[in-house]
Amino acid sequence: MENSKDFEFDVKDGVIIGSKPFKVEIEYIERNLEANKAEDKKVVLKKYAYTEEEALKTLKSELEKLSKNKNVTNILGYATHKITDLKITVPNTSIGDGAFANRELTSVEFGDKISIISRNSFANNNLRSIVLPEVLGVVGHNAFENNKLVEVYIPSKVTSIDAEAFKNNRLKEVTFAPDSALTYIGEGAFAENDLTTVVLPAGVTRIKPMAFDENTEVQKLTSKHR
Numbered sequence: 001m002e003n004s005k006d007f008e009f010d011v012k013d014g015v016i017i018g019s020k021p022f023k024v025e026i027e028y029i030e031r032n033l034e035a036n037k038a039e040d041k042k043v044v045l046k047k048y049a050y051t052e053e054e055a056l057k058t059l060k061s062e063l064e065k066l067s068k069n070k071n072v073t074n075i076l077g078y079a080t081h082k083i084t085d086l087k088i089t090v091p092n093t094s095i096g097d098g099a100f101a102n103r104e105l106t107s108v109e110f111g112d113k114i115s116i117i118s119r120n121s122f123a124n125n126n127l128r129s130i131v132l133p134e135v136l137g138v139v140g141h142n143a144f145e146n147n148k149l150v151e152v153y154i155p156s157k158v159t160s161i162d163a164e165a166f167k168n169n170r171l172k173e174v175t176f177a178p179d180s181a182l183t184y185i186g187e188g189a190f191a192e193n194d195l196t197t198v199v200l201p202a203g204v205t206r207i208k209p210m211a212f213d214e215n216t217e218v219q220k221l222t223s224k225h226r
Contacts, residue, residue, distance in 0.1 A: 007083070008048045009090050015118075017096040020048035021083050021103055022055035026062055029074040040073060055080040084126075088114065095121045097140075117143045119162070132158075139165045141186070153177070160184045163208065168192040176201045185211045 009019045024047040032041045045062060049055035059080055066072045086100065087109040094116035100108070105125040110133045117132075119141035127147040132139075134155050141162040144152075149169040154161070156177035163186035166174075171193035176182060180201035187208035190198075195215040200207075 007087060009088070011090065011092060012096075014092055015094050015096045016088065016090065016092050016099055018099045019083075019086075020050050022049040022052055022080060023047070023083055024049065024055050024059045024062065024078075024080050026059070026066065026078040027076040028066060028072050029076065030069075031071045031073060042076070049080075052080070052082070094118060097121070098123070100125070115157075116140070119143060120145075122147065138162070141165065142167070144169065151175075154180065154182065156180050158182055160186070161189045162186040164188040164191065166190050166193070171195055174198055187211060188213060190215070 007019055010017050026045040028043055028045070029040050030043050032039055047058050047062060049058050059078060063075070063078065066075060082104065084104050085107045086105055089111040091111070091113050093113060095114060095118055097118045098120040101120045101123040103125055105122065105127055108122065108127060108130060110131065112133055113135060114133045115135050116138045117136065117140055121140065121143045123142050123145045125147050127144065127149055130144070130149065130152065132153065132155050135157055136155055137157050137159055139158060139161045142164045145164050145167045147169050149166065149171055151173040152166065152171060154174065154176045156179045159181050161182065161184070165186065167188050167190070171190065172195065174190060174195060181203060182201045183203050183205050185204060185207045188210045191210055191213040193215050195212065198212065
């Protein structure tokens with residue numbers, strides 16, 4: 001388990017495989033026992049859990065501990081909630097299969113060292129916008145399927161956008177870095193969106209069937225020349 005400011009991530013062999021989606025917070029006043037400091041201090045305790053039931057048990061347990069702590073003078077408030085805004089800053093190079101799927105996420109902020117976003121990583125969420133990391137090389141199968149993205153910018157180092165990676169969003173615009181290294185677009189990668197015009201990088205050599213299927217307003221699909 002690795003900590004990244006406000007989150008805890010499960011990491012295995014350098015791959016982020018998930019995180020605890022529920023957070024427990026307790027705010028309280030504690031006597032400051034440091035030398036020459038008599039004033040009280042405010043403390044915010046944060047714990048994380050995999051399920052809502054586990055979060056409630058953790059909350060109960062921590063409140064019991066604090067009630068027995070003679071240095072705690074006042075509990076100001078407490079809560080449990082599901083994390084829907086995610087910030088990934090741990091120094092790993094990839095996000096594993098299905099790591100953050102089905103989480104009701106509304107936003108995600110990527111660290112600058114994520115080079116692979118694997119299949120289903122963020123499928124079935126409520127993401128409306130994303131800024132993909134500049135070092136990203138691969139967008140895996142169904143990585144962002146079934147979200148609410150309106151536009152997406154593909155960074156220069158991306159070489160492959162796999163099948164159904166951005167299927168069933170609300171994309172009106174897809175743009176590519178001027179020096180894009182993209183060569184492959186998988187089957188249904190941008191299907192079921194609202195695209196009208198797409199200008200592909202000159203280096204794209206393979207576009208699989210139905211890559212832009214069911215974009216009812218698509219009128220123009222062109223390729224840049226080097």
